[in-house]
Ligand SMILES: Nc1ncnc2c1ncn2[C@@H]1O[C@H](COP(=O)(O)OP(=O)(O)O)[C@@H](O)[C@H]1O
Ligand code: SF4
């Protein structure tokens with residue numbers, strides 16, 4: 001699946017480590033994204049989701065980007081060549097990013113109209129203010145004309161995230177990377193922002209990489225899902241396949257930890273243990289110390305098991321045979 | 331915001347009163363009797379008593395303070411015991427000299443210190459950063475008097491590029507005035523430049539880690555614009571505050587620098603006054619300096635508010 005020529009974004013063999021032989025943050029991350037599609041990357045905190053996003057934007061600190069391996073092809077152009085001027089010309093214009101913290105992601109000393117306008121003007125020359133006004137209207141900010149001159153601290157979290165979205169989309173990018181765009185917001189505001197993003201994406205036919213650890217969001221918005229664990233994509237498939245037929249024990253564990261929306265409220269199941277730090281990784285399956293299905297063979301690197309429709313899981317023991325085994329999570 | 335400044339101004343008043351009391355009491359601690367100094371050879375008791383009477387030295391301290399401060403508030407700092415000149419005239423005469431020295435030193439320090447701080451923060455951990463830090467450390471540790479004397483020996487005496495001493499008012503010959511003041515302000519500015527460099531560096535390092543800097547990069551801005559506009563504008567607040575607070579150090583440094591280069595400024599005025607036990611002059615000079623320091627603090631506070639939209643819009 002990875003590497004097909006027509007994809008908007010094609011990532012293959014992405015690897016990242018601290019130093020030449022340092023512990024790997026990312027290993028062999030690969031996925032394709034078509035225009036108009038939404039790929040959700042899910043996983044617990046510390047799995048390397050943000051790292052992947054930042055690598056795609058070409059914004060890794062130099063100490064890390066030096067050790068970046070693999071290929072990232074965007075609109076037929078190889079981003080991994082690390083031509084800084086070329087990357088800069090793509091950033092904000094063809095590839096935009098929305099960050100997790102709307103509170104700290106806007107510059108506190110500049111007016112929001114200027115901050116949005118600047119994103120336009122640095123790629124188009126002039127007319128930033130008119131464009132900023134137009135974008136504020138589009139992202140549904142009331143009294144956009146009045147808000148142009150506001151400073152970030154004068155807006156609520158939800159409004160700030162709308163401003164971030166306006167800023168990211170001002171140049172009509174082909175690809176948007178959103179790193180947990182709703183995590184820091186109130187629950188009611190979360191769905192508004194998600195609706196807005198989905199709406200903007202549909203109208204413009206953008207591709208979107210949405211990072212989240214909220215499976216409810218995934219169910220709502222994803223075309224395809226990549227489940228990340230300890231720097232690896234351990235399962236990857238269409239949203240239907242991942243939700244109705246999860247194969248990797250980690251995915252099954254994540255599913256089990258989602259509280260049911262209706263019915264009697266049950267105890268929230270979480271996977272015991274935590275994501276290992278890159279420095280504490282052992283050879284073989286990275287999930288083995290938390291996996292209830294682990295056997296001695298799991299100490300060797302797990303194979304990629306391939307199912308229908310590009311559904312892939314990285315595990316020795318897939319397909320999971322019996323539900324009784326899966327119930328071991330409960 | 332106006333209310334904030336007003337309140338800040340009101341807080342300055344008790345501070346000024348305290349300082350004036352302190353300055354007044356300071357004279358009691360200075361060794362020597364001014365009357366003896368004044369009387370010179372003529373030391374019969376009657377003369378001494380007359381002098382004491384004339385300068386109100388027989389009154390209680392609170393009365394002496396009250397007499398002194400009321401006069402000061404009317405712009406009358408008394409007359410110099412030595413020269414008989416009004417102290418206000420002396421101060422107004424010397425102050426511009428020192429202000430020019432201070433302004434040029436500060437300009438020099440900012441011109442060197444701030445860009446160096448930015449460059450070393452952006453290149454943190456590289457050889458450039460190391461070099462900048464070594465230079466800053468040398469700037470901090472080379473004593474002013476040594477640097478001044480070396481400069482005079484090399485630049486003035488051997489190469490004869492700049493004058494070694496003296497002062498020319500800018501109104502008389504602007505360029506000659508700048509030329510004469512160049513070496514002293516370099517000497518006085520090096521320490522400040524180093525302090526500013528280190529402060530700028532840490533302030534920039536702090537700001538460069540912020541999320542909004544990453545946002546600025548994600549927009550596709552050039553690194554230059556990210557650093558100079560988005561980061562530096564935020565790093566500026568603590569830098570401006572420090573610069574205003576360096577004023578005290580500047581005055582202290584000016585005293586020494588004016589001695590080295592024999593500049594007839596404030597520093598020389600105070601040193602001469604102390605050695606001559608010219609108490610009234612010392613009081614006047616210290617009071618004006620303290621006032622200047624409080625004024626600079628006030629400016630720093632205002633700048634802090636003006637640079638920070640969050641505070642600017644608060645009531
Ligand atoms: N600046 C950093 N320096 C070193 N390690 C980091 C840094 N940021 C994150 N990490 C590590 O990299 C891994 C991936 O982090 P991240 O991509 O932020 O995870 P996620 O976004 O999935 O929560 C984690 O193990 C984390 O501890
Ligand atoms: S390889 Fe083994 S340890 Fe890893 S997920 Fe599969 S069963 Fe669990």
Ligand SMILES: [Mg+2]
Nearest residue numbers: 049050179180
């Ligand atoms: Mg993250």
